[in-house]
Amino acid sequence: MTAAADAGQAEADAGQAVADAHRREWAFVLAATVRVARDLDLAEECVQEAYAVALSAWERHGIPANPAAWLTTTAKRRAMDAIRRERTFRSKLPLLVEPDELAPHRLTEGDEGDQKEGDREEGDAVELEGAVPDERLRLIFTCCHPALAQEAQLALTLRLVCGLPTPDVARALLVSEQTMAARITQAKKKISVARIPYRVPRPAELPDRLAAVLGVLHLLFTAGHTAPSGPALMRTDLADRALHLARALRELMPDEPEVGGLLALLVVTDARRATRTGADGRLLRLEEQDRSLWDRSALAEAHELIVAGLRGGRAGRYLLQAAIASLYAEAPSYEQTDWPQIVALYDRLLALWPSPVVALNRTVPVSMLHGPAVALTLVEALEQDGRLSRYQYLPAIKADLLRRLGRTDESAAAYRQALELTDNEVERAFLTGRLTGQA
Structure with missing residues (x-):
C-alpha cells in the first residue's frame, strides 16, 4: 500500500x-x-x-x-x-x-456568596455523588432543574446530555427544528442569567426532578427503538443506554412505582428487538413477527415489575403503558390479542395522561375491536386537532385504516403524507411498499 x-x-x-x-x-x-x-x-x-x-x-x-x-x-x-x-x-x-x-x-456580595456556595458544593460533592452513583444519571438529574419548564428540561437534556441532534430532538417532541433550537438556547440563557448551579441534587431534591428524568429516559429509548432518521430502524446504542440508566434509576429509587413502570415498559418493548426486521432488512409489523424469538426472560422480568407496581396502588402512565405492551406480548398471536382489555387500559391511560399520541395509539386496538370505520373517525378528529401535524404515524395509521376500508386513492394520499414526514430509511421503504402494494 x-x-x-x-x-x-x-x-x-x-x-x-x-x-x-x-x-x-x-x-x-x-x-x-x-x-x-x-x-x-x-x-x-x-x-x-x-x-x-x-x-x-x-x-x-x-x-x-x-x-x-x-x-x-x-x-x-x-x-x-x-x-x-x-x-x-x-x-x-x-x-x-x-x-x-x-x-x-x-465581585459583588452576591458573587462572593456564589463563590462560597460553590466552595461548599465542592466539599459536598463526594457525599452527593453517592446519592446518584451513575455519572450520566447524575447529569440528567442536574439538567432537569425545576427552575426550567419541563419542555426545556427535556430538550436540553436530550440534546446535550444524550447527544441527540437537534432535528431528532425536535421530532421526539413534535416541534419544528427552529422551535427546538430556540428552546435549547433559551434554556441555556436562563441557566446563565439565573445562575442556576450545576451541582448534583441532594437526595431530598430527587423526587421533584423525577418526572422530567423519566421523560428523558423514555424519549431516549424511543429514539433508539425507532431512530428518527438514518439507514437503520434502531439505534441500539441509545436503546441500550436508556435501559442501563433505567436500571440505575431503579436501584436508586426502588420504591417509586413509576420508576419500575418505566423499566418494565422499556424491557417489554425491547424484548422484540431481534424480530422487528426480516433477514432482508424489511420492517416487520407486529403481526408478522416470530413470537417464539421474543426474549422470554425480558418478558418475565417486565411482568414481575408490572405486577409489583399494580400491587403498590394507583398505576401511573408508564406502568399503564407497560401493562398494555405486556398484553400485546402475552397473546399467542396478533389476532388473539385481548383487544377489550387493551382498549380499557388505554381509557385509563388517557384519563391520567390526555396525550394526543396516546389517543392515536388507542385507535389501533379500537379498529380491531370495533372496526376500521370507528377508528378512522377518531384519527380524523386528531388530525383536525392539529397537535400531531408533524407526527408521521398519524397519516400512516390513517392510510392503513383507509386501505382496510377499500378507499384506495385516499389511502395512497395518506401514505404519501406519511412519507413526507418520515426520515428513517427502513420506515420509508415500508411505507413505499405499502403505497405500491408490495408490503
Whole structure:
C-alpha cells in the first residue's frame, strides 16, 4: 500500500472512530467534564474541542485503546485551562484599568456568596455523588432543574446530555427544528442569567426532578427503538443506554412505582428487538413477527415489575403503558390479542395522561375491536386537532385504516403524507411498499 493510501486509510479510520465515540461516549465525556467546568456551556465547548482535536491526533498517532478516557482527559484539561485563564484575567484586571473603571468588574456580595456556595458544593460533592452513583444519571438529574419548564428540561437534556441532534430532538417532541433550537438556547440563557448551579441534587431534591428524568429516559429509548432518521430502524446504542440508566434509576429509587413502570415498559418493548426486521432488512409489523424469538426472560422480568407496581396502588402512565405492551406480548398471536382489555387500559391511560399520541395509539386496538370505520373517525378528529401535524404515524395509521376500508386513492394520499414526514430509511421503504402494494 502506498504512503498516500496509508494516510487515506488512517484518516478514514480516525473519522469513523471519532464518529463512533461521539455516538457512544458523548454523554459520559460531558458528564465528567461538567464536574470540572461547573458550567454547561464551557463543558460543552471543551468537549466539542476534544472531539475536534481527536480527529487529527488519532489520524497521526493512532486510535487510543480507550477513546472515552482520551476524550475525557482532553476535555477536562481544556476546561481547567479556561478556568485558569479566567482567574488570571481577574487577578490582572486591576493593573489594566483605572479604579473607577474596575468597579463594574469587581465581585459583588452576591458573587462572593456564589463563590462560597460553590466552595461548599465542592466539599459536598463526594457525599452527593453517592446519592446518584451513575455519572450520566447524575447529569440528567442536574439538567432537569425545576427552575426550567419541563419542555426545556427535556430538550436540553436530550440534546446535550444524550447527544441527540437537534432535528431528532425536535421530532421526539413534535416541534419544528427552529422551535427546538430556540428552546435549547433559551434554556441555556436562563441557566446563565439565573445562575442556576450545576451541582448534583441532594437526595431530598430527587423526587421533584423525577418526572422530567423519566421523560428523558423514555424519549431516549424511543429514539433508539425507532431512530428518527438514518439507514437503520434502531439505534441500539441509545436503546441500550436508556435501559442501563433505567436500571440505575431503579436501584436508586426502588420504591417509586413509576420508576419500575418505566423499566418494565422499556424491557417489554425491547424484548422484540431481534424480530422487528426480516433477514432482508424489511420492517416487520407486529403481526408478522416470530413470537417464539421474543426474549422470554425480558418478558418475565417486565411482568414481575408490572405486577409489583399494580400491587403498590394507583398505576401511573408508564406502568399503564407497560401493562398494555405486556398484553400485546402475552397473546399467542396478533389476532388473539385481548383487544377489550387493551382498549380499557388505554381509557385509563388517557384519563391520567390526555396525550394526543396516546389517543392515536388507542385507535389501533379500537379498529380491531370495533372496526376500521370507528377508528378512522377518531384519527380524523386528531388530525383536525392539529397537535400531531408533524407526527408521521398519524397519516400512516390513517392510510392503513383507509386501505382496510377499500378507499384506495385516499389511502395512497395518506401514505404519501406519511412519507413526507418520515426520515428513517427502513420506515420509508415500508411505507413505499405499502403505497405500491408490495408490503
